[in-house]
Amino acid sequence: MSSIPGASQEEIRRQNLGAVLRYVHLHGPTSRAALTRHLGLNRSTIGALAADLTASGLVTEEAPTSARRAGRPSLVVSPRSDRVYANALSIEAERLRAARVGLGGRILDLREAPRPRGMSAVDAVGPLADLVRDMERAVAPDTLLVGGAVAVTDTTRDPDGRIQIASVNESLGVALEAEFPGGPGFVSGDLADIAGLAEHVRGVAAGVDDVIYLHGDLGISAGIIVGGRLMMGHHGYSGKVGHMVVNPNGLPCGCGSRGCWETEIGEAALLRHAGREPGDRAAVTDVLRAAADGDPKARQAVDQVADWLGFGVGNLVNVVNPDAVVFGGSLRDIFTAGADTVRRRLDAMPLPISREHLRLQPAALDQNAVLIGAAELAFDKLLADPLNVGVAGQLGSTDSA
Numbered sequence: 001m002s003s004i005p006g007a008s009q010e011e012i013r014r015q016n017l018g019a020v021l022r023y024v025h026l027h028g029p030t031s032r033a034a035l036t037r038h039l040g041l042n043r044s045t046i047g048a049l050a051a052d053l054t055a056s057g058l059v060t061e062e063a064p065t066s067a068r069r070a071g072r073p074s075l076v077v078s079p080r081s082d083r084v085y086a087n088a089l090s091i092e093a094e095r096l097r098a099a100r101v102g103l104g105g106r107i108l109d110l111r112e113a114p115r116p117r118g119m120s121a122v123d124a125v126g127p128l129a130d131l132v133r134d135m136e137r138a139v140a141p142d143t144l145l146v147g148g149a150v151a152v153t154d155t156t157r158d159p160d161g162r163i164q165i166a167s168v169n170e171s172l173g174v175a176l177e178a179e180f181p182g183g184p185g186f187v188s189g190d191l192a193d194i195a196g197l198a199e200h201v202r203g204v205a206a207g208v209d210d211v212i213y214l215h216g217d218l219g220i221s222a223g224i225i226v227g228g229r230l231m232m233g234h235h236g237y238s239g240k241v242g243h244m245v246v247n248p249n250g251l252p253c254g255c256g257s258r259g260c261w262e263t264e265i266g267e268a269a270l271l272r273h274a275g276r277e278p279g280d281r282a283a284v285t286d287v288l289r290a291a292a293d294g295d296p297k298a299r300q301a302v303d304q305v306a307d308w309l310g311f312g313v314g315n316l317v318n319v320v321n322p323d324a325v326v327f328g329g330s331l332r333d334i335f336t337a338g339a340d341t342v343r344r345r346l347d348a349m350p351l352p353i354s355r356e357h358l359r360l361q362p363a364a365l366d367q368n369a370v371l372i373g374a375a376e377l378a379f380d381k382l383l384a385d386p387l388n389v390g391v392a393g394q395l396g397s398t399d400s401a
């Protein structure tokens, strides 16, 4: 890690502590020798930093189980996933989920409740808080909660089952604060952005700087990462690719427009093409299974949606020129079932300069991407200044009792 001109010794030390903690958080147990190599710091510095992180209860240091070489083995530094954690929440179209995610990105506990039609994001905070409290009862006393984050979908159903586009909800933070007064607090973000971030940090697009992550559920949304940074837009409201108009003579959309991309590739479109009644995720899975089993009508529906999927992806690729397009949520299954059709459409569309290096991939973290991504947001402060958060949070405090 290079030093910044004018930075004090203490600032440099904090930065380096963050770099070591972030490295083992993302890469898992790592020897001091490997940390020295990867972070460009000398051995004695790494030793001192690792000792400080160990003393604060954020990592452990142990001799490797099998020393392959002779001589004194390099101690292995591991994140304390069992002891340091974040609360990751998701408000999805049809369900609410809460997870405790340990440092290192490991899901330690997970609870789920249905989201009834017509339930607003703010109204979901109460039931989510119940899930969190339920998990907290099983938490060992000597632990550190570093923060929380909530991922919110922008597409819901009203009480009559009609699809609704939710707007940015600023009262969500207030409702969370009321449920967890005095806690480390929650940050919130768009579900597709957060799932995309998870795939970028730990999933199929790890190490790739330019990525479009497409998430399908009731609606279609994107997390777009450019130059390694999530594209946010005003108020974090960007990536609403489901509302690109692809078919001006198409069907009315929940947003008030007509022929939006999600009217052609959303879950409702697949069911419609398959001649089924509108339904939930289980109905979508059923069509995909029928297609895999050779049902011609279901197969045709998958191909039709996959063709529209390729069409929209082609347009996005020409705008962003990413190295990878990752398909998550219900689009993961639709892409997997119709990848040849998506590729065929895509081969006919983008500029060659955008197509040559492009990879199309199903999401790796699958359903957990949302929770793992939310935890990444919640861990950010700790990773930026480990000892500050660690000391302030007082490992072993009894405030959950």
Ligand SMILES: [Zn+2]
Pocket: 242, 243, 253, 254, 255, 256, 257, 258, 260
């Ligand atoms: Zn729309």
